[in-house]
Amino acid sequence: MDFNDTAEEAKFRKEASDWLSANAEKKEHSRDVYRPAEMTGEGGESSALQDAKDWMTKKYEAGWACLHWPKEYGGRDATAIERVIWAQEESKYKVPGGFHEIGQGMAGPTMMLYATEEQKKQYLPPMAKGQEIWCQLFSEPGAGSDLAGIKTKAELNGDTWTINGQKVWTSGAHYSDYAILVTRSDFNAPKHKGLTYFFLDMKSPGIEVRPIRQITGGANFNEVYFTDVKIPDSQRLGEVGDGWKVALTTLMNERLAVGDASGVDFQEIFELTKESDFNGENAISNGGVREKLADWYCEYAGLKYTKMRNISALSRGDTPGPDASITKIVSANKLQDIANFGMDLMDNASIIKSDDKDDIRALFQGSLLGAPLIRIAGGTDEILRNIIAEQVLGMPQDVRVDKTVPFNEIPSGSKN
Amino acid sequence: MNFEFSDDQLVMKEEVRKLFEKEDSVKRNRNILEGEENFDKDLWNKVVEMGLTAITIPEEHGGIGLGFLELCVVAEEMGRAIAPIPYSSSVYLATTAIINSSNDDVKKQYLPKLAAGEMIGTFAHSEELGTPTSDNAKTTFQNGKLSGDKIAVPDGDIANLFVVSAKCGDKVGLFLVDADSKGVEVSKAECFDGSRSYANINFKDVDAKIIEDSSSEAIDKLLNQAAVLFAFEQVGGAEASMNMAKEYAMGRYAFGRQIGSFQAIKHKLADMYISLTLARSNCYFGAWALGNDAPELPVAAATARVSATKAFYECSKENIQTHGGMGATWEFDCHLFYRRARLLSANIGGQSLWKDKLVSSIERSNLPQ
Numbered sequence: 116m117d118f119n120d121t122a123e124e125a126k127f128r129k130e131a132s133d134w135l136s137a138n139a140e141k142k143e144h145s146r147d148v149y150r151p152a153e154m155t156g157e158g159g160e161s162s163a164l165q166d167a168k169d170w171m172t173k174k175y176e177a178g179w180a181c182l183h184w185p186k187e188y189g190g191r192d193a194t195a196i197e198r199v200i201w202a203q204e205e206s207k208y209k210v211p212g213g214f215h216e217i218g219q220g221m222a223g224p225t226m227m228l229y230a231t232e233e234q235k236k237q238y239l240p241p242m243a244k245g246q247e248i249w250c251q252l253f254s255e256p257g258a259g260s261d262l263a264g265i266k267t268k269a270e271l272n273g274d275t276w277t278i279n280g281q282k283v284w285t286s287g288a289h290y291s292d293y294a295i296l297v298t299r300s301d302f303n304a305p306k307h308k309g310l311t312y313f314f315l316d317m318k319s320p321g322i323e324v325r326p327i328r329q330i331t332g333g334a335n336f337n338e339v340y341f342t343d344v345k346i347p348d349s350q351r352l353g354e355v356g357d358g359w360k361v362a363l364t365t366l367m368n369e370r371l372a373v374g375d376a377s378g379v380d381f382q383e384i385f386e387l388t389k390e391s392d393f394n395g396e397n398a399i400s401n402g403g404v405r406e407k408l409a410d411w412y413c414e415y416a417g418l419k420y421t422k423m424r425n426i427s428a429l430s431r432g433d434t435p436g437p438d439a440s441i442t443k444i445v446s447a448n449k450l451q452d453i454a455n456f457g458m459d460l461m462d463n464a465s466i467i468k469s470d471d472k473d474d475i476r477a478l479f480q481g482s483l484l485g486a487p488l489i490r491i492a493g494g495t496d497e498i499l500r501n502i503i504a505e506q507v508l509g510m511p512q513d514v515r516v517d518k519t520v521p522f523n524e525i526p527s528g529s530k531n
Numbered sequence: 532m533n534f535e536f537s538d539d540q541l542v543m544k545e546e547v548r549k550l551f552e553k554e555d556s557v558k559r560n561r562n563i564l565e566g567e568e569n570f571d572k573d574l575w576n577k578v579v580e581m582g583l584t585a586i587t588i589p590e591e592h593g594g595i596g597l598g599f600l601e602l603c604v605v606a607e608e609m610g611r612a613i614a615p616i617p618y619s620s621s622v623y624l625a626t627t628a629i630i631n632s633s634n635d636d637v638k639k640q641y642l643p644k645l646a647a648g649e650m651i652g653t654f655a656h657s658e659e660l661g662t663p664t665s666d667n668a669k670t671t672f673q674n675g676k677l678s679g680d681k682i683a684v685p686d687g688d689i690a691n692l693f694v695v696s697a698k699c700g701d702k703v704g705l706f707l708v709d710a711d712s713k714g715v716e717v718s719k720a721e722c723f724d725g726s727r728s729y730a731n732i733n734f735k736d737v738d739a740k741i742i743e744d745s746s747s748e749a750i751d752k753l754l755n756q757a758a759v760l761f762a763f764e765q766v767g768g769a770e771a772s773m774n775m776a777k778e779y780a781m782g783r784y785a786f787g788r789q790i791g792s793f794q795a796i797k798h799k800l801a802d803m804y805i806s807l808t809l810a811r812s813n814c815y816f817g818a819w820a821l822g823n824d825a826p827e828l829p830v831a832a833a834t835a836r837v838s839a840t841k842a843f844y845e846c847s848k849e850n851i852q853t854h855g856g857m858g859a860t861w862e863f864d865c866h867l868f869y870r871r872a873r874l875l876s877a878n879i880g881g882q883s884l885w886k887d888k889l890v891s892s893i894e895r896s897n898l899p900q
Contacts (some may be wrong), residue, residue, distance in 0.1 A: 116533060116534060116535065116536065116537075116600060116815070116818065116819050116822060116842065117532075117533050117534075118532050118533075118534065118819075119532065119533070120532065120793040124532075163668060199828070337807075342812060390674055399890070399894070400823075400881075402887070405886060405887055405890045406883065406886050406887075408890050408893075409833075409837055409864060409885075409886030409887070409889045410837075410886070411889075412834065412893060413809065413813060413834055413837050413838040413841070413889075415832075416812075416813055416816065416834045416837055416838075417808070417809025417810065417812050417813050418809070418812075419807065419812075420534070420812035420813060420815055420816045421808055421812040423534040423812075423815075424534055424535065424812055424815060426532050426534070427532050427533055427535045428535075430533065432532050433536075438808060441804075441805050441808055443808075444805060445805060445809065470536055497794070497798070499801075500794075500797065500798040500801035500802070501794065501797060501798075501801075503800075503801040503805070504797035504800050504801045504804075505797070508777055508800055508801070508803060508804060509777075510777065510780065510781065510792070510796075510797050510800060511781070511788075511789055511791055511792040512790045512792065513792055513793075513794060514788055514792060
């Protein structure tokens with residue numbers, strides 16, 4: 116049992132680290148992160164977006180983008196463990212990110228399995244290069260956790276599909292160039308049988324994107340409306356009516372893409388309890404406070420070492436355990452509780468809103484408001500518990516009243 | 532990175548698991564709980580025959596000369612099997628205390644006997660209600676003689692050898708007492724987990740040998756080492772409890788279907804799995820720190836201890852809940868694990884103590900970076 120790289124791993128790490136140190140600025144501490152030069156627009160991402168695109172292109176040109184993809188599509192043919200090592204090294208640098216995950220992490224792998232060779236050659240290298248951004252048009256007002264309940268309609272005339280309907284919670288739709296899309300092509304078939312999956316150009320006529328303001332005040336999510344949007348049949352991924360199978364491929368990759376919740380963690384609450392006054396002493400002297408710190412440290416460490424066990428499995432060439440679901444449940448709830456408790460420790464001071472990113476209050480306030488989104492995005496806590504119970508422990512699925520009946524006979528959506 | 536036990540260690544784990552399955556260790560636990568014997572001598576002999584009491588003892592002292600990592604995998608199986616034997620007292624505590632010692636005479640005299648299972652050792656530490664720490668012993672050691680009262684000594688009525696904490700000048704050290712020495716009075720005590728045996732012990736001017744008398748740190752180290760090993764036992768017990776709950780939920784039908792198909796039960800099982808996974812991962816780091824005698828041991832041991840205690844409590848209580856009324860009967864085995872979870876939560880200091888120790892260790896080490 117050790118934490119050392121193998122000789123090949125060490126060689127790869129050095130190569131990665133050498134390139135990074137020549138091309139990026141190293142962080143001085145964990146909170147010393149990349150900050151965009153300007154914060155403009157509703158989502159405040161205009162300069163961050165261009166910076167992220169340019170950083171991806173720089174990596175692409177040096178062979179450090181989409182590491183695990185085949186070289187012919189813009190990747191590096193790297194092993195899973197090399198991908199982990201790269202991520203570890205890159206996280207030591209102040210570099211922009213957060214825009215390419217859906218494309219490279221979800222759309223790309225799906226295209227890899229279902230697109231034609233010609234399409235893969237056309238779309239995947241630009242996706243890796245990073246100037247083109249992709250989004251995922253899946254959830255609808257009546258279909259969130261119950262994704263297969265979507266109603267966006269796809270009708271085929273000749274070799275062209277016409278799309279009508281509405282999607283929601285679409286991250287980044289307002290700056291995306293392309294999208295992956297699940298639609299219903301047959302309303303008389305049972306719900307999982309009548310779906311068809313496409314990719315499309317977000318500049319297609321008939322697409323309207325409207326931002327949704329989140330509880331954080333930001334607007335990274337959107338509603339996307341389709342009015343007679345045309346998609347050539349050549350952009351269908353998988354068979355007609357087989358879209359659920361294709362969507363599952365995408366979702367399996369989503370679970371891997373959504374990792375740790377970002378925001379306050381053990382380090383921040385530990386520092387805060389050392390600094391906060393509590394009845395004339397530092398809060399960390401209080402037994403109740405110490406018990407909470409211990410619990411959070413155990414979760415923090417437990418996730419850290421679970422990740423290391425998974426990395427070890429990758430290093431041996433084994434498939435890691437399905438522990439990505441655990442990571443999100445535990446880290447998102449920990450984030451919420453730490454943020455709430457931290458604000459409690461600040462007492463009245465926490466009530467005064469701060470937008471100064473260097474103010475500890477802003478960090479805790481932002482985390483408190485962001486945590487509910489993380490507990491929901493990419494699979495709610497409840498859906499993830501189902502996944503653990505069914506896929507890890509092998510327990511039976513819920514009884515389903517909607518699996519065999521025609522979709523148009525199933526009640527759905529909100530009745531209040 | 533190779534944050535996993537070696538193939539040899541995993542083979543050893545499998546062998547131990549097979550032994551306990553073959554011997555129906557859970558049934559043996561119940562026999563001890565319900566009967567008059569204070570431990571299962573037959574099972575103990577089989578464990579000794581397999582060499583499990585000799586794992587960490589150097590070959591020069593009659594042992595196998597393996598390391599703590601091997602002991603960790605065995606501990607997990609001891610926990611899964613809720614084995615009714617004095618293994619933890621003799622191996623994690625007494626043997627480790629003597630291995631840690633710089634007193635070669637003591638090693639030479641006792642380690643071969645502990646390795647061969649001819650002697651069973653234990654650690655006599657607690658003196659009153661409250662938490663065993665490195666400095667709260669009132670028992671004294673002076674001029675080769677030890678005096679004082681110890682309570683809740685695990686396997687105190689079984690052991691022939693006591694490692695005893697006692698004040699020596701302004702330090703609290705560790706000393707060794709033969710159970711048949713003059714002045715040792717053992718009173719068997721009824722135990723909350725009747726599959727294990729406990730005793731209160733009075734020492735009156737008893738001959739004692741020095742294991743460590745120059746600093747109180749020897750006790751802290753021993754408790755940290757034992758905490759990792761007990762944490763593996765707790766993880767084994769927690770996993771066994773979770774699996775019992777799962778099997779019952781798959782086979783029990785209510786409202787026309789398997790109760791395991793209800794989200795109320797599935798989410799309960801998912802929570803057990805989460806708690807168990809975090810505990811197991813923390814135990815792995817504890818194993819690494821223990822095996823390497825790393826400076827991270829105090830943080831690693833407390834982290835493993837706190838999360839494994841939580842996992843075994845949660846899994847054993849929710850296993851009963853999943854079983855419904857049957858889970859709360861004497862007849863079903865659920866309570867055997869629930870009792871063992873409680874015993875293991877208290878034996879080297881309770882959850883609040885270890886949480887406090889954890890935060891103190893983090894403060895001292897300036898972790899995490």
